[in-house]
Amino acid sequence: MASLKEIKNRIGSVKNTQQITKAMKLVSTSKLKKAQDNIVGCRPYAYNIRDLIFNISHSRKVTHELLEEKEVPSDSKTKTLYVVVTSDRGLCGGFNNNIARWAEARYKECLEKDNDIDFYFIGKKARDYFRSRDLKDGEVKLNLSKDMSYSLAKDVANKLLKYFTDGEYNEIYVVYNEFKSAIQQDVVAERLLPLKVEPNKSKSKTELYEDPDTIFEPQASEIIDELLKKHFEVQIYRVLSESIASEHAARMTAMDNASNNAKDAIDKLTLTYNKMRQAAITTELIEITSGAEALNG
Amino acid sequence: MEDQTNLKLTLVTPYKKVYENISVDEIRLPSETGQTTIFADHAGLVSTLDIGILSYRKTGGNEFEHSAISWGYCEVNKGNVKLLSDEVILKDQVEVDKEKAELQTLKKELSSNTLSPEDIVLKQNDLRFIEAKLSLLNL
Numbered sequence: 001m002a003s004l005k006e007i008k009n010r011i012g013s014v015k016n017t018q019q020i021t022k023a024m025k026l027v028s029t030s031k032l033k034k035a036q037d038n039i040v041g042c043r044p045y046a047y048n049i050r051d052l053i054f055n056i057s058h059s060r061k062v063t064h065e066l067l068e069e070k071e072v073p074s075d076s077k078t079k080t081l082y083v084v085v086t087s088d089r090g091l092c093g094g095f096n097n098n099i100a101r102w103a104e105a106r107y108k109e110c111l112e113k114d115n116d117i118d119f120y121f122i123g124k125k126a127r128d129y130f131r132s133r134d135l136k137d138g139e140v141k142l143n144l145s146k147d148m149s150y151s152l153a154k155d156v157a158n159k160l161l162k163y164f165t166d167g168e169y170n171e172i173y174v175v176y177n178e179f180k181s182a183i184q185q186d187v188v189a190e191r192l193l194p195l196k197v198e199p200n201k202s203k204s205k206t207e208l209y210e211d212p213d214t215i216f217e218p219q220a221s222e223i224i225d226e227l228l229k230k231h232f233e234v235q236i237y238r239v240l241s242e243s244i245a246s247e248h249a250a251r252m253t254a255m256d257n258a259s260n261n262a263k264d265a266i267d268k269l270t271l272t273y274n275k276m277r278q279a280a281i282t283t284e285l286i287e288i289t290s291g292a293e294a295l296n297g
Numbered sequence: 298m299e300d301q302t303n304l305k306l307t308l309v310t311p312y313k314k315v316y317e318n319i320s321v322d323e324i325r326l327p328s329e330t331g332q333t334t335i336f337a338d339h340a341g342l343v344s345t346l347d348i349g350i351l352s353y354r355k356t357g358g359n360e361f362e363h364s365a366i367s368w369g370y371c372e373v374n375k376g377n378v379k380l381l382s383d384e385v386i387l388k389d390q391v392e393v394d395k396e397k398a399e400l401q402t403l404k405k406e407l408s409s410n411t412l413s414p415e416d417i418v419l420k421q422n423d424l425r426f427i428e429a430k431l432s433l434l435n436l
Contacts, residue, residue, distance in 0.1 A: 041313045044309045213341060214340070214341035215344070220343075
């Protein structure tokens with residue numbers, strides 16, 4: 001049985017932990033707000049570009065290498081690149097593990113089918129997971145949430161585009177935590193390349209582009225080349241923003257749970273502490289009274 | 298009937314909407330093929346924009362508002378002018394000292410002859426954007 005002093009020390013240490021988890025929760029809450037604004041802020045831009053590409057490519061019948069499915073000869077292997085987006089830091093519940101496990105399952109599946117698969121890790125955690133299990137190493141990009149900006153997304157996008165246009169990979173996928181709400185994040189795998197452009201159904205307006213008098217400067221095929229690259233950058237930016245928002249949301253929930261657990265633990269320990277203290281007092285009183293009784297007797 | 302004599306300007310960046318549906322009389326754009334001025338009843342236009350200064354004059358006003366834009370794209374459709382740009386800097390957002398310092402380092406790097414051709418293009422674009430930002434102050 002632990003002594004009174006030991007229990008008191010434990011209460012103290014749990015309280016300290018609780019303070020840290022509470023602080024981390026508050027930090028995540030404020031960062032989440034910023035990350036959410038980021039997602040909302042980039043939506044109008046992303047939607048506009050997507051509609052535009054769709055409209056031009058349909059009305060002007062323009063095709064582009066980024067839009068075309070690459071045919072794989074049946075005797076050769078397909079080569080796929082998975083961009084795995086996690087965080088650099090832990091303490092955010094299942095956020096990183098869900099992604100890492102998903103990627104591991106996909107890796108094993110590909111090995112069975114004898115297809116080539118490579119990984120590009122954004123964030124430290126997935127890379128560590130793959131390394132510690134001796135699965136596969138890959139390129140890694142760190143400090144995402146600290147350096148997040150459009151130009152960072154642009155760098156990543158350019159690198160991926162180059163891999164694709166050089167023919168190193170037939171397809172590029174991304175795996176990340178999609179931000180549904182502050183309490184729900186889902187693991188999502190999307191194909192990045194070749195691009196699939198679908199219009200925003202509510203407000204498609206192809207008339208402008210079907211009008212033969214519309215001026216294109218430079219030509220439609222050149223515009224679409226630039227726009228597709230932009231679109232790809234925006235996609236990457238959106239994915240990264242979603243992942244960051246999800247990370248903060250996941251950490252917020254995890255830290256909230258931890259704070260509550262700490263509170264329960266403190267309550268239990270305090271109860272034991274009080275019981276033990278009372279027992280000690282009672283024992284002492286009994287000793288005194290029985291001693292006095294013995295003298296009087 | 299839609300009011301055809303009015304131009305509506307919307308400018309969006311990946312971070313936020315800078316302008317949304319402001320009524321303007323005149324817009325000057327740095328398009329890829331040179332300066333373009335848009336008045337009401339302009340023909341449909343889809344164009345890419347160059348680094349430079351974007352100016353617009355509000356309906357009934359005489360003064361131009363200016364901002365510096367990096368790469369962008371513009372769509373004119375029945376009086377609606379939609380601009381997308383990577384970065385937009387308004388006049389009061391220019392950090393003069395920082396930009397001037399960056400300008401110096403860029404010039405030094407460009408004159409050092411150690412850059413690859415792709416880097417030179419990128420750095421030159423940065424340089425032009427900084428110059429555009431600085432020239433905002435004189436407008």
